[in-house]
Amino acid sequence: MKISVCIPTYNQSEHIGLTIRSVMVQTLLPDEIIVSDDHSTDNTWKILETLAAEISILRIIRQKFNKGISKNTDSCLREAKGEFIVRLDSDDALLPEYIETLSKLLTHHPNAGYAHAAVREIDQQGYAGEPRRLMRNAGFQRSPDALRAALKGYRVAANILMFRREALEKVEYIQCSQDFAEDYYLSVCIAKAGFGNVYSPQILSAYRVWTDQGNVRKRRKLAEINGLNAVLSDALMPAFAQHHWDTKPVVSAKQRFAIAHSGCLSWKVYSKQEKAELETAILELSSAPATKFFIWTHKNGLGKVLESYQHTAAVIRQNIKKLILTRPQTR
Structure with a gap:
């Protein structure tokens, strides 16, 4: 079973190194890490080049122009060769048992299009905050139930997921043209295609929460x-x-x-x-x-x-x- 980790990034030179290294301390290492840099204007690309020389499983891609969140993420996911594909933002981090735990869940639930888990919030400096968990039972959720749950919003603790590549291929990856809620859109498409999802209440990653500086x-x-x-x-x-x-x-x-x-x-x-x-x-x-x-x-x-x-x-x-x-x- 081959596992890929996909990290779309843009101007995250401060955090991209920590994100990649969090993948390298997994109890079950992936077969490849793919980082797609959306034509960053800071030092992100230089950092990636240095890390790629050090980490043999790291493959880096630099977009020729800024594509936006949706298209850059789509490009990154399409490059993955793994049966299971982790989608990880470049300012977040995986805890050591993330890949091992969620890959077991996907293996045990062949009708799940993706697996996800509870997260721990961290602030801009990396200090731990509140845990995030879903108000739902642990384990498998059928596709009809996932569609009905989607009426209330994107039903994950954070957008840090492990996909089954078969599900991504069936829905032709990210078809949303918007650069907001493309992840929510993808989850609905996967449920519409007949795949359920599986959830663990165990905290398996760190999700960075930003203050709204400059009314961004x-x-x-x-x-x-x-x-x-x-x-x-x-x-x-x-x-x-x-x-x-x-x-x-x-x-x-x-x-x-x-x-x-x-x-x-x-x-x-x-x-x-x-x-x-x-x-x-x-x-x-x-x-x-x-x-x-x-x-x-x-x-x-x-x-x-x-x-x-x-x-x-x-x-x-x-x-x-x-x-x-x-x-x-x-x-």
């Missing part, structure tokens, strides 16, 4: 909304139709996401033109009366009360989740 996340809001629309309209809606299921739950999910993101229309970081583009994207996601009401509320400066309520509800849900996940298991 807010500036990516339009891409986020367009990415979600692509997932729900172009992947999840056809999947429900393929199963001859009622598509109303997908329509409802689109409305929930649209309402959740309508709050950005009250942010001062955007120009008038940018807000107009955001409003258009939100309405493309859902033009339901409830969505229009929330849009009007935020545009007219009345969104603070709604945001306060939504924030309080989110905190309550998060605390309940923590209580459930940390509750001692009884037999």
Whole structure:
């Protein structure tokens, strides 16, 4: 059984070395590590060249121009020769038992298109933070259940996954044209193709969480909304139709996401033109009366009360989740 690790990267000179070395201390070493540099403008490529001279299984690829997250990741995955393929971001890290544990799960569950696990958050300096676990049972999840679960979002603790190459080939890798939610899109396509997934609650990797310096996340809001629309309209809606299921739950999910993101229309970081583009994207996601009401509320400066309520509800849900996940298991 051959195993590949794929690491798409762009301007991550500070962390790429640690990411690669975390692969090299696995209890089960992969057969190859492929790093695809999306034409970085920092020292990432020089670091990769130095590491490639030291690590025999490391193969590095430099894109001739910046392709963007989706296409660079797709290119990297297509280069892999392994039966199982780990997708790892270049600022995250694997814990030593990641490959051994998840490869066993995929071997034991031949109908799983990918395996994933709980993660430990780390900050920009590498200090450990909170664990992330899913509110679901450990083990295998059937493809129909995965499709229904996808109505609530991308159902992984973090985007650090081990794919079965057969599943990637069946869906023709990443078909999403957006540079946001392409991973969510891929998971829906894999479920639509009939593959389930398998989850371990064991913490097997470190996921880096960044502070939003310079309002970077807010500036990516339009891409986020367009990415979600692509997932729900172009992947999840056809999947429900393929199963001859009622598509109303997908329509409802689109409305929930649209309402959740309508709050950005009250942010001062955007120009008038940018807000107009955001409003258009939100309405493309859902033009339901409830969505229009929330849009009007935020545009007219009345969104603070709604945001306060939504924030309080989110905190309550998060605390309940923590209580459930940390509750001692009884037999």
